[in-house]
Amino acid sequence: MAKTPKIPDPTIERLALYSRPLEALIESGSPLILSEKLAELCGVSPAQVRKDLAYFGEFGVRGVGYDVRTLLKEIKHILGTDRQWALCIVGMGNLGSALVENENFRKRGYIFSAAFDSDPEKIGKEMPCGLTIEPVNRIKELVRDFHIRIGVITTPPLVAQQVANLLIDAGIRAILNFAPIRVRTTDRCTVENVDFSVKLENLAYHLGTL
Amino acid sequence: MAKTPKIPDPTIERLALYSRPLEALIESGSPLILSEKLAELCGVSPAQVRKDLAYFGEFGVRGVGYDVRTLLKEIKHILGTDRQWALCIVGMGNLGSALVENENFRKRGYIFSAAFDSDPEKIGKEMPCGLTIEPVNRIKELVRDFHIRIGVITTPPLVAQQVANLLIDAGIRAILNFAPIRVRTTDRCTVENVDFSVKLENLAYHLGTL
DNA sequence: CCTTACATGTGTATAAGTTCACAAGGCACC
DNA sequence: GGTGCCTTGTGAACTTATACACATGTAAGG
Ligand SMILES: NC(=O)c1ccc[n+]([C@@H]2O[C@H](COP(=O)([O-])OP(=O)(O)OC[C@H]3O[C@@H](n4cnc5c(N)ncnc54)[C@H](O)[C@@H]3O)[C@@H](O)[C@H]2O)c1
Ligand SMILES: NC(=O)c1ccc[n+]([C@@H]2O[C@H](COP(=O)([O-])OP(=O)(O)OC[C@H]3O[C@@H](n4cnc5c(N)ncnc54)[C@H](O)[C@@H]3O)[C@@H](O)[C@H]2O)c1
Numbered sequence: 001m002a003k004t005p006k007i008p009d010p011t012i013e014r015l016a017l018y019s020r021p022l023e024a025l026i027e028s029g030s031p032l033i034l035s036e037k038l039a040e041l042c043g044v045s046p047a048q049v050r051k052d053l054a055y056f057g058e059f060g061v062r063g064v065g066y067d068v069r070t071l072l073k074e075i076k077h078i079l080g081t082d083r084q085w086a087l088c089i090v091g092m093g094n095l096g097s098a099l100v101e102n103e104n105f106r107k108r109g110y111i112f113s114a115a116f117d118s119d120p121e122k123i124g125k126e127m128p129c130g131l132t133i134e135p136v137n138r139i140k141e142l143v144r145d146f147h148i149r150i151g152v153i154t155t156p157p158l159v160a161q162q163v164a165n166l167l168i169d170a171g172i173r174a175i176l177n178f179a180p181i182r183v184r185t186t187d188r189c190t191v192e193n194v195d196f197s198v199k200l201e202n203l204a205y206h207l208g209t210l
Numbered sequence: 211m212a213k214t215p216k217i218p219d220p221t222i223e224r225l226a227l228y229s230r231p232l233e234a235l236i237e238s239g240s241p242l243i244l245s246e247k248l249a250e251l252c253g254v255s256p257a258q259v260r261k262d263l264a265y266f267g268e269f270g271v272r273g274v275g276y277d278v279r280t281l282l283k284e285i286k287h288i289l290g291t292d293r294q295w296a297l298c299i300v301g302m303g304n305l306g307s308a309l310v311e312n313e314n315f316r317k318r319g320y321i322f323s324a325a326f327d328s329d330p331e332k333i334g335k336e337m338p339c340g341l342t343i344e345p346v347n348r349i350k351e352l353v354r355d356f357h358i359r360i361g362v363i364t365t366p367p368l369v370a371q372q373v374a375n376l377l378i379d380a381g382i383r384a385i386l387n388f389a390p391i392r393v394r395t396t397d398r399c400t401v402e403n404v405d406f407s408v409k410l411e412n413l414a415y416h417l418g419t420l
Numbered sequence: 421c422c423t424t425a426c427a428t429g430t431g432t433a434t435a436a437g438t439t440c441a442c443a444a445g446g447c448a449c450c
Numbered sequence: 451g452g453t454g455c456c457t458t459g460t461g462a463a464c465t466t467a468t469a470c471a472c473a474t475g476t477a478a479g480g
């Protein structure tokens with residue numbers, strides 16, 4: 001692993017951000033990108049781009065810019081996106097189903113390897129993507145067998161904590177939680193919460209009483 | 211509107227966060243909450259909670275704590291969640307359909323008033339929630355008629371910018387964008403981008419090469 | 421009515437992150 | 451091979467945000 005003196009957390013978030021336009025640039029064939037251009041595409045300052053990248057090495061050429069292909073490869077390596085990650089997901093309702101069908105995750109190396117639900121009606125059903133919905137009591141077994149390290153929670157909020165506990169108990173080390181509740185974990189397990197309503201409330205605030 | 215000397219942006223985001231446990235506390239009947247307890251529920255420091263709230267007034271009672279009901283009401287007022295907001299959404303695929311069916315938004319005062327798509331197969335279809343999918347060329351008309359101020363984008367990334375332009379042109383002042391691309395706006399319109407892959411990449415980074 | 425206890429509200433200190441400004445270094449052209 | 455141009459990489463200044471520590475105000479109880 002690259003040596004990490006003390007990387008600001010926002011930097012990591014931005015690295016992921018930078019990779020999007022870079023992917024598009026490769027498609028379009030441009031071999032070179034300047035910090036200024038990349039900054040504009042991502043809505044940050046050029047200095048920010050350079051500083052973020054400099055934490056991890058010298059990826060550019062002074063007076064010239066960054067080689068798009070190399071840069072993307074480096075970023076992907078830093079983020080771990082050059083590997084594949086097995087995911088599991090719990091709660092195959094509307095949102096869960098939308099997620100497993102989405103191509104973007106697979107493209108970036110995130111593979112849904114198991115899907116769980118507690119509803120007897122749903123268990124055993126095969127989804128368009130080919131996965132079969134499994135009962136929650138098989139979490140431990142399948143997490144082990146498929147070497148799953150990341151879990152996604154798309155259950156109702158009331159059971160989200162309980163599900164998180166199951167996942168942690170099964171050896172999951174990172175959780176992406178979509179239920180609008182903060183799930184608690186041990187320090188062996190990282191959590192990212194995604195709460196759309198929070199985003200909306202942000203927007204509403206900025207709109208003011210207008 | 212409450213006078214706002216200069217509120218840190220993270221504060222706004224946390225206010226929305228605080229409201230979740232408060233809603234639960236009202237259900238469970240607890241009339242009082244301490245900054246320390248609320249902080250724990252939200253994973254922040256007690257001082258942070260107090261400072262955030264103090265930006266907007268004195269909502270607590272020294273030596274006692276905060277009245278849950280009052281506090282929630284104040285937060286909702288600050289965020290604008292005590293009003294109702296009409297939303298429209300463009301791109302009624304898997305994700306879009308999941309969003310309009312979700313109850314949480316309605317509960318918080320966000321009402322999907324119009325849904326748009328460009329697919330002739332989908333236009334005219336009625337969804338379980340009762341909305342009928344409209345063609346994109348009716349955006350301007352319906353945004354005006356329903357006084358819609360917030361737009362949600364759930365189209366493929368390639369057309370997201372184009373859709374954003376349509377929305378802005380129709381008078382939309384705030385956009386919640388789910389397509390994994392940064393959409394550009396005028397300063398008349400705020401944008402919040404939600405990118406799940408960024409969150410996953412964050413998690414993957416923290417897992418390291420493990 | 422005064423004293424005690426206690427949690428809030430807040431000025432100040434600390435930390436974190438961003439921008440600035442320029443030195444360092446590579447490329448191309450002469 | 452030297453010269454000028456251009457963009458990166460980076461230490462320092464600045465800005466923003468968080469944590470600390472205590473003064474402030476309230477309620478309850480004697
Ligand atoms: N749908 C959205 O657009 C959206 C948006 C934001 C947040 N969310 C949140 O995501 C979560 C899921 O939303 P949804 O719309 O898919 O809800 P949903 O009701 O369609 O799906 C929930 C699923 O979880 C399953 N489930 C319930 N208890 C379970 C348990 N103990 N173990 C395993 N599975 C269990 C249910 O059987 C169901 O299939 C909710 O917390 C919701 O608030 C959804
Ligand atoms: N599904 C997910 O879980 C998920 C997760 C993260 C991000 N996203 C992003 O959200 C977006 C939608 O995802 P999805 O899974 O619902 O995709 P989808 O393909 O199921 O739906 C896209 C919809 O947009 C419509 N559309 C296409 N061009 C349009 C246009 N010009 N105007 C109006 N509508 C148009 C299509 O007809 C389709 O109904 C994508 O950008 C995707 O990357 C989805």
